[in-house]
Amino acid sequence: MRFDDDSESSNVDDRRGGGGMPRGGTIGIGTAVLALAAWYFGIDPSIVINGSRALQQNSQQEQGSGRPVDASPEEQKSVHFVKVVLKDLEKTWQEQLPAQTGRAYVDPRLVLFRGATQTACGTGQTAMGPFYCPADQKVYIDLAFYDELQRRFHAPGDFAxxxxxxxxxxxxxxxxxxxxxKVHQAQERASQAQANALSVRLELQADCFAGVWAYYANKERHALEPGDVDEAMAAAKAIGDDALQSAQGRVVPDSFTHGTSEQRKRWLQRGLESGSMAQCDTFKTRDL
Structure with a gap:
C-alpha cells in the first residue's frame, strides 16, 4: 500500500509496556483454552470472553505501566503502519457513514498489547487474533499476529x-x-446452529465493509499498488472457517462462525468493487 499522507491516528492506546492487565490480575487456564479454540475455529472472541469481566478494569486499563516499550525497528515500523491505516479508515468512515447512512461516525480506539490485556469484554489474549469489543468500542491487536499471518497462514503483505x-x-x-x-439479541433466542449462521453473516458484512474502505482509499488516495488485492484475498482465504478447521483435521460446517474462504473473498471483493454499503447487506441475501 502507498499512503501519500502518512499521518498517524491519535486514537491508539499502547499497552505493550505491560499496562494492560490489572495489578495482581491473572489469566485463568480455562480462558486460555477458550481463547485458543476461538482463534482456531473462528469463534467471535468478544462472545467467548464475555463472561470473564474484571471489576477493576475501567480505572486500570487506561493507565500505562510507565515502562518504555522495548520494540525492534521492524515492530516500530508495524506500529506506524497500523496508526496510518487507522487514520485512513477514519477519513473514509467519517465521510462515507454519514453520506451512505445518515449516521455520524465516532472513531473507535485501537489497543496495541502483548500477550494479554483487559477489555470491557473480558481478558483478551494474543491467541485470539485481532478482535473488536463492542462494550468499549475498541479494536485490540497484538502485532505478533502479523507474524502468524505470514508464517502459519502464508498471507504476507501490507494490504493483508x-x-x-x-x-x-x-x-x-x-x-x-x-x-x-440486533444480531446478538437474535442469537440469544436461536439454536447454536442458527446463532452460528447469524455470526457468519455478521462477519461477512464486516469483510464487505473492509472492502468499502479499500475502494475509497484507492479511489481518493490511490493507496493500492499492484498485488495488494491478491494479498488481501490470500488473507481472507487463509482465515476462512473451512481452511482453519481443515488444518485441524475436521470440518464442521454447522460450527462455522466467520464464513468459508470463498465467502470471505467474495464479500471483501464486493465491497472493494462497489464502494457501497448497501451492497454489503448479508442479511437480505440467501446466497452468501
Whole structure:
C-alpha cells in the first residue's frame, strides 16, 4: 500500500509496556483454552470472553505501566503502519457513514498489547487474533499476529495486514448502526446452529465493509499498488472457517462462525468493487 499522507491516528492506546492487565490480575487456564479454540475455529472472541469481566478494569486499563516499550525497528515500523491505516479508515468512515447512512461516525480506539490485556469484554489474549469489543468500542491487536499471518497462514503483505484492521473497524461500523446488537439479541433466542449462521453473516458484512474502505482509499488516495488485492484475498482465504478447521483435521460446517474462504473473498471483493454499503447487506441475501 502507498499512503501519500502518512499521518498517524491519535486514537491508539499502547499497552505493550505491560499496562494492560490489572495489578495482581491473572489469566485463568480455562480462558486460555477458550481463547485458543476461538482463534482456531473462528469463534467471535468478544462472545467467548464475555463472561470473564474484571471489576477493576475501567480505572486500570487506561493507565500505562510507565515502562518504555522495548520494540525492534521492524515492530516500530508495524506500529506506524497500523496508526496510518487507522487514520485512513477514519477519513473514509467519517465521510462515507454519514453520506451512505445518515449516521455520524465516532472513531473507535485501537489497543496495541502483548500477550494479554483487559477489555470491557473480558481478558483478551494474543491467541485470539485481532478482535473488536463492542462494550468499549475498541479494536485490540497484538502485532505478533502479523507474524502468524505470514508464517502459519502464508498471507504476507501490507494490504493483508490493513484488511485485518479494516475488518475489525467494520465491526465498529456495525455497532454504530445497531446491527451487532440486533444480531446478538437474535442469537440469544436461536439454536447454536442458527446463532452460528447469524455470526457468519455478521462477519461477512464486516469483510464487505473492509472492502468499502479499500475502494475509497484507492479511489481518493490511490493507496493500492499492484498485488495488494491478491494479498488481501490470500488473507481472507487463509482465515476462512473451512481452511482453519481443515488444518485441524475436521470440518464442521454447522460450527462455522466467520464464513468459508470463498465467502470471505467474495464479500471483501464486493465491497472493494462497489464502494457501497448497501451492497454489503448479508442479511437480505440467501446466497452468501
Amino acid at each position: 495486514q490493513a484488511y485485518v484492521i479494516a475488518h475489525e473497524v467494520g465491526h465498529h461500523v456495525q455497532q454504530l448502526l445497531g446491527i451487532s446488537g
